[in-house]
Amino acid sequence: MSALGDIYSVFWVDLRNMRRHWKATIATSLVLPLLYLVAFGYGLGRGVNVGDLDYLSFVIPGIVGLTAFSTSFNGAASKLHVDKFFYKSFDELLMSPVRSHSIIIGKSLIGVVRGFISAIAIYLVGLILAPTLLFSPIFFLMLLLSCFVFSLFGVLIALVVHTHHGMGNFTTLVILPMTFLCGTFFSLDQLPAVAKAVLYFLPLTHSANLLRATVLGLSFPWLSFAGLLIFGVVFFIGCMVSLKRSSV
Amino acid sequence: MQDYIYTENLCKNYGSVTAINNLNLNVRAGEIFGFLGPNGAGKTTTIRVLTTLTRPTSGYVSVGGYDIHDEIDKVKKVIGVVQQHLSLDRDLTVRENMEFHARIQHLSSSKRKQRITELLEYVELTEYADKMIDTLSGGMKKKASIVCSLLHEPKLLFLDEPTVGLDAQARRRLWDLVRRLNKDGTTIFLTTHYIEEAEVLCDRVGIMHHGQLIVVDEPANLREKVGSIVVETLVDNKDTHYQFFANREVATNYVKNLPSEVKTVIIRESNLEDVFIEQTGEKVGDP
Ligand SMILES: Nc1ncnc2c1ncn2[C@@H]1O[C@H](COP(=O)(O)OP(=O)(O)OP(=O)(O)O)[C@@H](O)[C@H]1O
Ligand SMILES: [Mg+2]
Numbered sequence: 001m002s003a004l005g006d007i008y009s010v011f012w013v014d015l016r017n018m019r020r021h022w023k024a025t026i027a028t029s030l031v032l033p034l035l036y037l038v039a040f041g042y043g044l045g046r047g048v049n050v051g052d053l054d055y056l057s058f059v060i061p062g063i064v065g066l067t068a069f070s071t072s073f074n075g076a077a078s079k080l081h082v083d084k085f086f087y088k089s090f091d092e093l094l095m096s097p098v099r100s101h102s103i104i105i106g107k108s109l110i111g112v113v114r115g116f117i118s119a120i121a122i123y124l125v126g127l128i129l130a131p132t133l134l135f136s137p138i139f140f141l142m143l144l145l146s147c148f149v150f151s152l153f154g155v156l157i158a159l160v161v162h163t164h165h166g167m168g169n170f171t172t173l174v175i176l177p178m179t180f181l182c183g184t185f186f187s188l189d190q191l192p193a194v195a196k197a198v199l200y201f202l203p204l205t206h207s208a209n210l211l212r213a214t215v216l217g218l219s220f221p222w223l224s225f226a227g228l229l230i231f232g233v234v235f236f237i238g239c240m241v242s243l244k245r246s247s248v
Numbered sequence: 249m250q251d252y253i254y255t256e257n258l259c260k261n262y263g264s265v266t267a268i269n270n271l272n273l274n275v276r277a278g279e280i281f282g283f284l285g286p287n288g289a290g291k292t293t294t295i296r297v298l299t300t301l302t303r304p305t306s307g308y309v310s311v312g313g314y315d316i317h318d319e320i321d322k323v324k325k326v327i328g329v330v331q332q333h334l335s336l337d338r339d340l341t342v343r344e345n346m347e348f349h350a351r352i353q354h355l356s357s358s359k360r361k362q363r364i365t366e367l368l369e370y371v372e373l374t375e376y377a378d379k380m381i382d383t384l385s386g387g388m389k390k391k392a393s394i395v396c397s398l399l400h401e402p403k404l405l406f407l408d409e410p411t412v413g414l415d416a417q418a419r420r421r422l423w424d425l426v427r428r429l430n431k432d433g434t435t436i437f438l439t440t441h442y443i444e445e446a447e448v449l450c451d452r453v454g455i456m457h458h459g460q461l462i463v464v465d466e467p468a469n470l471r472e473k474v475g476s477i478v479v480e481t482l483v484d485n486k487d488t489h490y491q492f493f494a495n496r497e498v499a500t501n502y503v504k505n506l507p508s509e510v511k512t513v514i515i516r517e518s519n520l521e522d523v524f525i526e527q528t529g530e531k532v533g534d535p
Pocket of ligand 1: 262265266267285286287288289290291292293294332441
């Protein structure tokens with residue numbers, strides 16, 4: 001059996017599970033980004049400029065990015081966490097002939113689907129508010145890549161963290177601050193060099209750069225593209241290592 | 249006969265806890281092997297090692313004739329596992345869970361359909377096939393777990409405490425199912441802390457205690473070894489004492505000569521629990 005077949009099998013069961021409550025799942029993931037959009041973009045930011053951009057155009061790709069980030073991460077992490085500790089069905093996968101790399105990629109895909117749908121929904125709302133945004137295939141490609149990298153991050157954390165509390169703490173202490181700081185709501189150019197350097201070590205920073213550039217037609221940030229790819233590889237390797245470790 | 253499970257000096261430590269201590273085990277093709285032991289004896293840990301979920305600290309293990317280190321893929325093909333805790337996606341139906349297991353076991357789509365229909369009938373779950381796992385009774389959940397583990401026709405089935413939490417009737421039905429599977433060619437390795445279960449169901453029984461296998465034999469032989477008749481005596485409602493005898497005659501003689509302060513005396517046939525007490529000095533269930 002091909003790896004692709006295995007990946008689909010792993011993904012299939014998550015998709016089935018999501019089908020049962022997809023409306024609520026997607027709706028809840030949109031609440032916060034919509035509030036950001038209204039409060040920061042439409043309310044606070046009207047008439048403000050960032051460089052030669054109006055704030056609304058600046059912030060929409062940022063909010064799309066943070067939606068992709070938090071929804072993909074949570075989508076992948078929470079399902080795997082539930083599989084491990086609530087359903088206990090993850091062991092079944094580990095005992096099956098499905099190989100580790102297929103398990104990891106298969107388990108990330110539910111996050112990709114959820115993140116992508118939610119981010120697209122926010123993008124569409126953004127289009128209504130700021131019709132100057134572009135509709136470019138490369139933007140969707142970057143969005144997809146971002147969702148994949150963030151989902152792998154979710155899989156990694158669900159593999160490494162063993163308690164319910166731990167997952168909650170991680171989301172509040174790491175994920176939430178990242179959604180605000182990584183060049184989503186404000187330009188990193190305004191920050192001191194040290195802070196800027198630190199933020200470049202976070203995946204969302206690169207994703208926000210890519211999304212903003214491609215949706216506004218700015219020059220393509222190759223460095224951020226490479227950065228995001230590197231994060232993806234690192235998360236994937238991390239997953240492989242922690243899967244190996246889990247059988248000890 | 250071929251050894252279907254073979255371990256040599258198998259050890260497993262979790263930090264300073266020794267879960268398995270020098271286990272030498274052999275399970276033969278075609279038998280129902282019962283692994284008996286109190287809570288924390290190391291039964292589940294042994295199953296986790298034998299089913300590739302946990303790596304042993306030291307020792308040699310082969311399952312289905314394959315080395316668990318070097319031929320892990322082949323091992324996975326011959327085994328089916330029903331875990332101690334329910335391990336199904338509870339928000340999916342029985343059929344969906346079966347479909348998932350069939351997929352990850354690489355069954356073709358026509359084979360999947362055929363096996364699912366077949367197995368549902370085999371365990372009489374057909375009319376519950378499209379019910380959510382969460383809505384089933386405990387016995388049916390267990391059955392659902394079992395069919396999920398059988399899709400790829402494993403030659404060796406592990407059942408970790410399969411009847412815990414089931415009522416007497418459901419338990420008996422499950423025993424019948426296990427016997428039927430065995431008759432149809434599946435070697436069974438089951439753990440239990442119900443003595444009765446080991447006694448009526450298993451061809452051979454191994455008793456585990458503190459990570460060590462203390463004795464392995466057929467239930468009848470084990471009973472015979474300790475003595476087939478037991479005399480239980482109770483003095484002043486304190487501790488029960490057990491004496492074992494080869495036959496009823498000797499036992500009756502012993503009772504006749506008991507001092508008069510012994511008020512309560514029970515003469516009965518021995519069972520595996522007595523074997524356990526005799527071997528460990530503890531009752532099953534004592535920590
Ligand atoms: N993942 C683990 N980490 C640390 N210790 C463990 C782990 N799993 C099991 N143990 C310890 O190993 C010992 C054997 O546990 P095991 O679960 O194998 O017992 P068991 O015979 O299956 O008991 P039960 O009848 O309660 O299921 C126990 O002392 C347990 O605390
Ligand atoms: Mg156990």
